[in-house]
Amino acid sequence: MADDQHAPGAAPAAVAAAPDQRGGPVLSVRGLRTTLVLRSGPVDVVRDVSFDIQRGETLGLVGESGCGKSMTALSLLRLVPNPPGRITAGEVWLEGRNLLALPLPEMRRIRGDRISMIFQEPLTSLDPVFTIGSQLTSVIRVHRGVSAAQARELALTMLEEVGIPSPKQRFDAYPHQLSGGMRQRVMIALALALNPTLLVADEPTTALDVTVQAQILDLIKEEQRRRQMAVLLITHNLAVVAEAADRVAVMYAGEIVETAPTTQFFAAPRHPYSQGLLRALPRLDAQQEQLHVIPGQVPDPRQLPPACLFAPRCPFALDRCWQEKPYLESSDGGHHAFRCWNPQPFQ
Numbered sequence: 536m537a538d539d540q541h542a543p544g545a546a547p548a549a550v551a552a553a554p555d556q557r558g559g560p561v562l563s564v565r566g567l568r569t570t571l572v573l574r575s576g577p578v579d580v581v582r583d584v585s586f587d588i589q590r591g592e593t594l595g596l597v598g599e600s601g602c603g604k605s606m607t608a609l610s611l612l613r614l615v616p617n618p619p620g621r622i623t624a625g626e627v628w629l630e631g632r633n634l635l636a637l638p639l640p641e642m643r644r645i646r647g648d649r650i651s652m653i654f655q656e657p658l659t660s661l662d663p664v665f666t667i668g669s670q671l672t673s674v675i676r677v678h679r680g681v682s683a684a685q686a687r688e689l690a691l692t693m694l695e696e697v698g699i700p701s702p703k704q705r706f707d708a709y710p711h712q713l714s715g716g717m718r719q720r721v722m723i724a725l726a727l728a729l730n731p732t733l734l735v736a737d738e739p740t741t742a743l744d745v746t747v748q749a750q751i752l753d754l755i756k757e758e759q760r761r762r763q764m765a766v767l768l769i770t771h772n773l774a775v776v777a778e779a780a781d782r783v784a785v786m787y788a789g790e791i792v793e794t795a796p797t798t799q800f801f802a803a804p805r806h807p808y809s810q811g812l813l814r815a816l817p818r819l820d821a822q823q824e825q826l827h828v829i830p831g832q833v834p835d836p837r838q839l840p841p842a843c844l845f846a847p848r849c850p851f852a853l854d855r856c857w858q859e860k861p862y863l864e865s866s867d868g869g870h871h872a873f874r875c876w877n878p879q880p881f882q
Contacts, residue, residue, distance in 0.1 A: 560587035561765040562733050567625035569610045572618060578836045580606050582789045591759065593766040595780030597773060599833060603789040604769045608735050612652060613642050630732055648678050651726035652735040657718035661710040667721050668706035671728060678729050693724040697754060716747040727758055737769045752779050773816060777801060785809045788834055788844040791863065795871040805878040807849045851877045
């Protein structure tokens, strides 16, 4: 993917005060907006997204396919394809630096070093014409400037660390020669080889069977504890969030509609969309024969509702929901926030 160019309006943010990093968040995102320029005109696919992630913390970003989760991740790394995409507003602070205001050469040095990403499908993310070992060593040598022998030693250590059996043999294997779970472990090794501060994991367990999913999640958590990384876990699977995340941010149609600690989110979600997602989960003690379904469809980003984006699908919508856009209202000292004019208790 092509590098995203300097975001309009990003330069003034460079002189803004950086978040306090003495115990402050590793990542602080403020007012992020990403726009696609289509033939029909510009369309905002990520709008006014803000969140923080502390050191050693996992934030689960959840929502339906097409809600903007992956585009948010690409925006953090300034990997939005341009054209047609462009970051048009906001700030992304990583360890005191606004990534959206950095020159592209410096941003390239940060990628893979201070911030790494595990993509959805490792078979398409790994280069099919290079061995696993050559891909690992090239990343290490580019960022660390070590010798080939030193890079090989570190690469073998990483393969062993992420649970690759017979790492010396796998070192010379090509991606297609490995199973899906092994390829995902290689992707984790690539992402962690340089000891990043922030790991972005975009659907890291997609297309894996349940047993391998659990192994991959356990591996990410183990490496996180070892390195005290911040992790942004992007998924549509609420079971994965319950297992791996400390906090949850729910995304709908390009906006964050609710954030809460994981235990509080599953016990008492306030936004009707969050409640619909939880009711749609299969339960062993459920009496109904059919799963709950959220009525309607996610709105076309080119034709959004005038105020609350969820109003056309919401059973609790008021006249105000069609006339005035809700904002993220905090409760519980700011730990739980939701974007709703008429929140309901969860039953």
